[in-house]
Amino acid sequence: MTAPGGEKVMIVGAGPAGIRAAERLVQAGIRPIVIDEGIKAGGQIYRRPPHGFARPPEQLYGSEARKAVALHTVFDYMVAAGQIDYHPQSSVLTIAGDFLQALTPAGRRDFTYDRLILATGAMDRLAPIPGWQAPGVYSLGAAQIALKAQGVALGSRIVLAGSGPLLTLVATQLLKAGAKIAAILDTSSIRNQAAGLPGMLARPGLVLRGLLMRAKLGRLYHAGVTLDRIETDERGPVGLCWRDASGRAHVTACDMVGLGWHLRAETQLAGLAGCTFDYDESWSQWLPRTDRMGRAAEGLYLAGDGLRILGADGAEVAGRLAATACLVDMGLPSPDARSDLRRLGRYEGFARAVARAFPWPGEMVRAVPDETVVCRCEGVTAGELRESVVYGGGEANRVKSLARVGMGRCQGRYCQLAGADLIAENAGIKVCDAGRLREQAPARPLPIGLWVRDA
């Protein structure tokens, strides 16, 4: 539907960034189209359980309950008041020019728009370790979603491993809920974490909360570890083999492993929409290029963790800014953005320090044995990838064609970063020179029969 500027605005994603973007547009008298994959709006960190669950927000979101409730409330109000055209449980499949195709519960649907705000969020950033393809190995985010949205633990004896704020947070939440955790293994050393600390003090409250959580984990937590492999039988994990900071080998018995190294921006749609990307050294990943407000191109705006990994608070600010940029570009009155821009700057300083404190384990990835599965979708091993670099050259898309790393149904979301490390190592080049995978539509699998019938 059109309003003041006579233009149609579409928002993809209803997490903190998408919700705040929608709110700002509604305040300006615009009725945006909002499309989101969730059953309910909220995104991942403020994900709501399905109908029929009754735990209060304080139990689900802890110290962030007030923020979560505020977002849910404002969104539900906009839906009830008919202020937004909301399409839940719908996945965008492709973007071309001024239209996008989506898979909705009612089938295929095409949307046209004049301006597009992408608020697609982030996912766990994964590094391969031998055995991670086994059933019962999950991402850290999965462990959190299972607890928050379903009230379950994904195993009866859990090892959490990786690095980043989520490692401590998920461990804390699972322990509080009564799950049994055998070990919490952080690949970041105390020294790395200390190096990030000064920058993280831009948000002292968060640091304090994190340190208190960490202290409560006690002897379950180990810093500076190296993960060697997950021992499995046909049911899944039976133990995780690791070395502590002094190099001593350990095996921790478990039936579930949660893995994650901080976050990776979800950029598939940004790529399909034509964004330019730059390799970001502090986050060790490719991120879309925009101005400070989130403008990526004419009529294209980005906000939230899909642009910069600033977390939920930063996503709210970025969502407001992207919508403000949109209003400015439509020639409509817009609120002063200066205080939000200052806030965003502070959040970014903090976030870069977090990235420094909990770095991507590049060295560990480059050292994985040849038999390690790199691509979980199709079982492509590190050895097959290394071999393809030898005869095909050190470029991500060529390695994808030759070895199928990135060709599977997750479309490289979980193997691309590790793949780039292995390519760089074998070709003797820098990770940023290994290139990035070109996005291919559809961004999600779709039932081909439905497409044929509807075409």
Add this chain to the structure above:
Amino acid sequence: MTSELQPADLGGRIVRLAEKGRPQVRFRLDGADCQALAGDTVLTAVLVCAPAVRQSEFGREKRAGFCLMGACQDCWLWQEDGGRLRACSTLVAEGMQLRTVPPETWP
């Protein structure tokens, strides 16, 4: 399967920690009667009574989901009518007939 059986006896991998008092929902998995709770995703429902949702097409291992947020596409499973669904983003419904292997009619 009956409700007094515990997940471990049946080979499930999920442990319920909270909100266990929701109404029961019946479904079938590989022809066996199973019970879940209203509000369970198909992934939760299946993994309470079984260790995996499907066999990997590219390796010997089975698969049991990975990201739970619709990104990895690891948890697609079959229905008796030949359709497939993504287990982490679909809620279980009374009478669902699910399969961890393709239907016999699948070519």
